[in-house]
Amino acid sequence: KNYPPGPNFLPIIGTYWYYKNKLKALGYHHLVLTELSKEYGDIVGLKLGRHLVVAVFGADAIKEVLTREEFDGRPDGFFFRLRTFGKRLGIVFSDGQFWKKQRKFSFQHLRHFGLGRKEMEEKIQEETRCLMDVFKSQCSEPIFMHTAFDVSVLNVLWAMIAGRRFDIEDKRLRELLQIIHDAFRLVDMSGGLINQMPFLRHIAPNACGYNKIMNILNRMWTFLEETISEHRKTICLSQPRDLIDTFLQKNEYDQLISLCLDLFMAGAETTSNTLAFTVMHMALHPEVQKNVQKELDAEVGRNRWPNLNDRINLKYTEAVIMEIQRRNNIAPVGIAHRVTKNTELLGYSIPEGTIVLTSLYSVHMDNNFWKDPLEFRPERFLDEHGDITVNEKYFLPFGQGKRRCLGESLAKVNLFLFFTALLHNFSVEADPDFYPQLEGYDGVTIAPKPFRVKLIPREE
Numbered sequence: 526k527n528y529p530p531g532p533n534f535l536p537i538i539g540t541y542w543y544y545k546n547k548l549k550a551l552g553y554h555h556l557v558l559t560e561l562s563k564e565y566g567d568i569v570g571l572k573l574g575r576h577l578v579v580a581v582f583g584a585d586a587i588k589e590v591l592t593r594e595e596f597d598g599r600p601d602g603f604f605f606r607l608r609t610f611g612k613r614l615g616i617v618f619s620d621g622q623f624w625k626k627q628r629k630f631s632f633q634h635l636r637h638f639g640l641g642r643k644e645m646e647e648k649i650q651e652e653t654r655c656l657m658d659v660f661k662s663q664c665s666e667p668i669f670m671h672t673a674f675d676v677s678v679l680n681v682l683w684a685m686i687a688g689r690r691f692d693i694e695d696k697r698l699r700e701l702l703q704i705i706h707d708a709f710r711l712v713d714m715s716g717g718l719i720n721q722m723p724f725l726r727h728i729a730p731n732a733c734g735y736n737k738i739m740n741i742l743n744r745m746w747t748f749l750e751e752t753i754s755e756h757r758k759t760i761c762l763s764q765p766r767d768l769i770d771t772f773l774q775k776n777e778y779d780q781l782i783s784l785c786l787d788l789f790m791a792g793a794e795t796t797s798n799t800l801a802f803t804v805m806h807m808a809l810h811p812e813v814q815k816n817v818q819k820e821l822d823a824e825v826g827r828n829r830w831p832n833l834n835d836r837i838n839l840k841y842t843e844a845v846i847m848e849i850q851r852r853n854n855i856a857p858v859g860i861a862h863r864v865t866k867n868t869e870l871l872g873y874s875i876p877e878g879t880i881v882l883t884s885l886y887s888v889h890m891d892n893n894f895w896k897d898p899l900e901f902r903p904e905r906f907l908d909e910h911g912d913i914t915v916n917e918k919y920f921l922p923f924g925q926g927k928r929r930c931l932g933e934s935l936a937k938v939n940l941f942l943f944f945t946a947l948l949h950n951f952s953v954e955a956d957p958d959f960y961p962q963l964e965g966y967d968g969v970t971i972a973p974k975p976f977r978v979k980l981i982p983r984e985e
């Protein structure tokens with residue numbers, strides 16, 4: 526069959542137990558895959574239950590996957606349809622013409638409601654101000670940082686989707702965010718056991734994770750439905766206020782819920798986890814923190830807060846953010862792709878329907894290219910004149926090609942404005958009682974484990 530090399534397949538379960546055992550030993554999906562690649566090379570063939578899964582490593586092979594059209598599909602199956610009422614809806618896990626249309630439509634409307642425009646910057650600045658006020662009021666004690674940015678980041682998204690913001694202390698929202706966090710820890714990119722053997726939900730709904738997933742989904746649906754029904758009562762059809770109104774205009778309720786879930790899931794957790802890791806690195810690398818503050822003081826001064834116009838002058842700061850994205854690999858295997866027709870990769874045959882995992886981690890940790898990939902060294906993104914230099918083939922935090930992250934511009938602005946606001950206002954010191962750990966929790970994204978820092982207000 527010329528399928529890519531990998532561990533032997535057992536009847537029915539394929540390589541499932543093999544994979545599970547490795548996962549138990551190594552703790553992280555991306556590390557299991559890395560170990561397999563050491564044994565089998567840049568392409569590894571697995572079979573998880575009924576599904577063929579191919580994992581791809583290294584900048585060259587991953588570039589091929591992300592830029593060839595036949596790899597632009599997304600996995601289908603029981604798990605992937607659970608959140609979308611048994612249908613294929615939303616953006617993240619749809620494909621073909623439907624996905625193309627939805628992606629274009631969502632992008633256009635998110636733009637209309639602020640994405641990539643001045644309004645977005647103003648919205649984020651409002652959130653940074655609120656969050657820094659909260660930090661100021663709490664900074665006499667060390668503060669937990671692993672989830673500190675959640676509400677603010679979601680508020681930026683929520684403003685585009687639903688036209689409003691939440692109070693940072695809002696209990697219902699905190700609960701929703703906890704649900705999103707839990708959801709990300711619960712599943713993996715191949716859909717997990719429930720996707721391979723959906724019948725397990727009848728036999729062992731607890732053990733296979735079905736009940737937990739449904740609990741999470743039910744709570745998210747309820748949350749969204751409440752907001753949507755509020756919109757229904759007040760909508761003016763000729764003047765949509767936000768993304769929800771736009772979809773209500775078109776009467777596409779299921780697609781609206783699915784899209785909101787997708788944007789929540791794809792946009793909130795990734796950004797807030799990255800921001801938490803920025804704080805962590807500042808606590809762990811005081812000399813880098815000082816350099817960022819020095820640059821901020823020189824380019825922005827102490828009389829106003831940093832804004833997007835400063836970005837071009839804050840090169841070291843920008844390099845620090847990039848290095849955090851490279852080193853911490855928030856989405857270490859991106860989002861799973863699916864092959865839409867029989868094809869070949871690196872000389873091996875990949876049958877139609879195979880799930881393809883791209884180890885972005887392998888690209889960011891490439892020894893040959895980065896030399897010392899485990900080191901935290903922002904200077905690797907600066908040339909001899911202090912300008913940003915990046916080889917995009919080796920730096921793919923947002924993926925690449927047609928499936929590239931839809932929210933990249935929003936994410937970058939969020940990262941820049943929250944990070945610079947924090948270091949403009951505070952210095953960060955690690956708290957020995959909850960010392961930061963670089964290794965996060967495993968899941969679809971990597972989440973920081975609880976850690977605390979002392980925030981020391983800087984002089985005005």
Ligand code: HEM
Binds near residue numbers: 795855860932
């Ligand atoms: C630091 C923050 C973020 C990171 C690291 C990140 C990373 C990624 C990655 C690696 C992918 C998968 C690319 C692929 O399939 O090959 C992706 C897809 C996606 N992201 Fe992001 N993302 C971030 C923030 C956001 C935000 C803020 C939004 C929402 C506005 C968003 C919306 C999406 C969507 C909708 C997709 C799926 C695109 C598609 O399937 O066509 N992301 N992102």
